Amino acid sequence: MTSPTHSAGPGQGGAPPGKLVFTTPAGGRRVASVRFGRESRRDRLLPQLIRNCLLDDEGQQCVQVRLTAEDAANPAARALLETETGTALHLHRLLGDTDYAPLFPRVVGHELDTAEPFLLYAAPRGIAAARTHVMAASDQQRFTRDLMTALCVLDGQGLVLRGLSPATVLWDGARVQLWGLEAVTRAGRPRSPWGRLPFCSPEQRRGEGLADSRDAVWSAAQVLYRLVTGRPGPADGAPADLGEHRVLDRMFRKAFDPRAVGRPTPAEVLDLVSPGAGDRIRLTVPADETRPHREAFEEALRLKRQAPLARPRDGSGAPSERGNGEVLCPYCLQTIQLDLTKLFVADNTMQYKQPLDVSGISNPVVLDDIMRGAVQKCAADPDFPEHVIPVPYLTNGRPLTVAMVGQSSTGKSHLLTQMIAAITDGGLEPFGLTWQSVNPEQHARFVRERVQPLRNGNVLDHTAALGLDDFARFVESLLITDARGQVRPVAFFDLGGEDLVRTDAALRFLLGVDALVFVVDPALALPLPELDHARQRWGVEVNRDGDLAFGTVLDRLPKNGPYLDVPAAMVLGKADLLRFRPPVDRWLSRPPATSLDAALVRAESRDVHSLLRGHAGQAWLRPFDAIRRCTLHIASATGGQEDRGRYPAGAGPRRVLEPLLALLAMHGLIDVPGGAEAFAVGEAPGFETVPGRRAPGSGSTAGGTADGTTGGTAGGAAGGESR
Template sequence: MVSTTPLGRPESPGAPRPHLVFTDPAGRRRTAPARFGPPSRRDPALPQRIRNGMLDDRGQQCVQVFLSAADAANPAARALLDTEAGTALHLDRTLENTPYAYLFPTVIGYELDTAEPFLLYAAPRGTAAGRTHVISATDQRVFARDLTLALCLLDGQGLVPRGISPATVLWDGTSVQLWGLEGVARTGRPRTPWGRAPFAPPEQHRGEGLVDPRDAVWSVAQVLYQLVTGRPGPADRAPADLAQHRVLAGTLPRAFAPAAAGRPTPGALLELLAPEEARRLRPTAGDGARPHREAFDRALDAKRRTPAPAEDTTDGAPDDRPPGEVLCPYCLENIQLDLDKLYVTDDQMQYRPLDLSRIGNPVRREDVMRGAVQQCTADPDFPEHHIPVPYLTHGRPLTVAMIGQSSTGKSHLLTQMIAEITDGGLERYGVGWQSVNPEQHARFVRERVQPLRSGKVLDHTSGVGLDGFARFVESLLLTDARGRVRPVAFFDLGGEDLVRTDGALRFLLGIDALVFVVDPALALPLPQLDEVRRRWGTEVDRDGDAAFGTVLDRLPRTGPYLETPAAMVLGKSDLLRFQPPVDRWLGEGPPATIGPDQFLQESGDVYALLRQHAGQAWLRPFDAFRRCTLHIASATGGQESQGRYPAGTGPRRVLEPLVSLLAMHGIIEAPGSAASFGVGREAQ
């Protein structure tokens, strides 16, 4: 936030004018000398503040909605401003070149990833309906038409305005302008308490059920009733005197039904209020993604028509053989349990040999073994390293590799992914977890999870690895719904540094699941990412991520597709949180259950976004693997500022890529088979 000269106060001669830097709706950066008046609360119950202003480069009157630094430290307050900005920008983009843009505020610009985030609007048009005392019957019909038309336009985008009240509906004598966009929610999301009676419908006021477009119909009816009668209506039923008001009696009785199911839809209400306008209302233009979504459908159909190899054992069942050789997660050589090479740590955190012959109690022995490690000597030239015993005693570990250039944010994404697991994020799918080694896991939480969650920017993943190529990050024991336990090891692959060694090739051949992380600043030539590229010193790469190609070129295939389960993640998606389809998916909660078509709609949307703006080179992993889902995720929820995230980190959808991979391996059970998960139906 800049310091600014209040409106009406003369500036000192020769004094430099303070400037405001922000992004306009087209994604371009703008710097303008700015003056603002005193701030006030738009709504005493909400944290946003508002003040009138002037952008002197164009003589442009504006209104700034902003958060103070203290309020911005609260993630919930930032989320409200994000919701308002996202809705306003979505409407600006959707209604451009239509006759309906006048119904909503006009966005000038925004700056949200800063200590004092703000949103700029053009000056409001009209006066709040709550301060409008007299309105003719003709104007009442226009008012009702415009307000219902606004509902229909929002409904067409899957949005429901929950904040309609006499304070948020403006009237200029000829038309309506609807504000209060911070209260907009997506249809079908769980309701949360919002608004005040009587303008909030009963179920919304209580926060019960799912958001429904008919919630807003109640609010419109209450605003119209107060406008006509000069008093608020009952909070839970139709007004007793409704029949006495001709303008209301013929159209609104059902709008006051206490439950949404009894009310008309916005479209049905518009048919009653303004049938000619309802017939003229036409769908808004699409975003140009349709041909690219059709290309996804064709690519997926080709995968469905390709039979999986007969020898492919993709049910993901852990190896039931006696404990044998596994791949050391550090030196990537084969290792097996050797009871003569076990160690435990002493009070000084130093390793000392463990003599199991002195422990006769089997329960005590098992507990000691859980905290023990084995020294790996498979590669005498590799630095000294130790493997937790549970990693060696539960069959072949499932190896998950994160792939992408160092700028993609893999470290943050993987840290948040593991943190979500340990927070119980997989329990809804019947999967539990344990640490492989309590001390190592505690160190991971202390050194990675806690600093990131407190808002610190992490260094690139550290740890012992193979020539800078495969770095082991963490391992967990996952227990599926059938009680089967399997170690899962997470690796960070710096594919651009891959050297052609036997160890690297052996590791690649043994990978069980791959996560390809796409950096939007490298992939997408969208103008809203230009400032990010300038700040990071990067450019758009139309040839795709070099790390993807390095890894894919080393993996042998015996048919048209690679059979290893894979996922692609558009990381740092908070950079695009107002860009469709990111704006939709980033706010979606985790699926309660997993179905055979899970993630296909999201995959198609991400595929279309990358194909439309980045090009086919960035989709090479999807083209290479038979089963590959695509995801939108943000490890932090916002951009860093001076080495920190101003309001801490708020991860979004970081676990979904792993959920998909675990379903492909059968650890998470989904209808159909693990072999068909990711292509949408039973593999042929």
């Protein structure tokens, strides 16, 4: 990174004044007149540009880090800016006005969901160490103390700064300021090649193993050697002349070990520089306002565990199968069963008008192949427009019907599209599941009309209505094969929000639904200041009474005991609107799941429950309160908000498959410890081993979290690791 500089003052040969609109660290919106200075490449290997600017309304000097529209179209470039923004905002919240805040750049604002995203910092303090000649011995100890203190703060948050170099460490003669936050990753994440010789550790250079705070200790040792001697050190071990520099040798001899396991931690180096300094790092931990909400969640699970089952269930966890091989037609929503006299295949116009007679086919292989492409005309409802059902939907046992519930503004269609796309991309394979389209032609049309446009950055239109007063829209069906080789059709429906009509003719459909996904729109549920801008754009207001569609569905489902028995998942959708706010930031930054950890599912559920209970109120938690087995999740179908009708960098989904994985586990398609019945009510092994919050101290600067990771996040800290 090239260090910020004041050499080209705003308005001095820069761009003419204009307006800048951005979000402040507190979540508010600000419009300011701005004058820009000359622009330069932040680092020749990085896409970010940097320029000084002056906000005229307050005369505030800032530095803008931005991407051009061309660079911003690259998801990896956007991920770097997301990482930097998330890390900077997290440190802003964590450090406040403490003595540690000056060790890092101070955030002024950000605007990421736009064609040319940017981040604003307050004017930097000092000049890059790369521009400093040999450092005086009197400055070395202060410089080292500040640098290692900053690394201790990051280490306490489980963060590793991979890009530490003389270009990213600023020095004003009294204190250090650490830049290069785009290079932050989480400790324990796989290393990827990053940085330049000799400042990146050997393991990081090769992209081997897992990121470790001692990677940054190597970098710090190299920076100090450069400042003490005026030349770079060797890339794979200690400098030959290290012993000639007494202070440097005493503090960093072990730091040059080519393996992280042989190096000291940041706190251990700090203790060498200033004995006891690591133990003196204390950050004020705010009162835990989430505690009563977390306790309420645990109490709710306790009551659910004690409640008897409403009725016996089969091994899959689903209601008993209908007799005579009947299944629910995904179009007219009436029961239907296979009838070999009503089969058709497509003609040369791809219309299912050609009757199929299978009575003369004796070869079972040929018959199976023909039947896979065949359909049956459904006449269960003579008043419904003519429609056909793929034969595989009728011949693989009871279908699993998954219904998305919520108002039309919640983004259900985008979420469901990305959920199905994740399946077809192989997202179920780590769980022992494979998929096949029920109807290849229909699936190809779904990919062509829904998946591809969304991935290309287009905002999807509302799904076309398919009858029943716009109540239930059939979207897609797949054949899912589990690890035991058992095949089950899975049909996905989008239940209309405002169009949900409370009539038996429509709501009778709910009696056959096997799983529900309730999608919460944060703009409607959460009265948080960072959502005010979204509410203003969309013309909506906070609704304290919850989603009307939730209540309509819950009131119609059969209830034979204290709780409804249909498995459900609640999803805080459009979570990118809150991607820099805890606990959303922590979950959105996690990589996609490759195994189903009951403890993590419970931890995420507890965090979402606490967020909704603390800000939205109990009305928004009605599905969790009414349904015995209900998990809660955080997801974003697009990764960001649209700008002028498009997603500037395409739609990058985050955690869209996790709700479905939980439902499949509750239905027995994914094996989980303790069994499907115990999965969502806290009886599965591992639930009681979720780590609690640890108090800061002993060199630690922040508490752990419910998911066992350290608090906070680096925004998209796992992204952009291609360098």
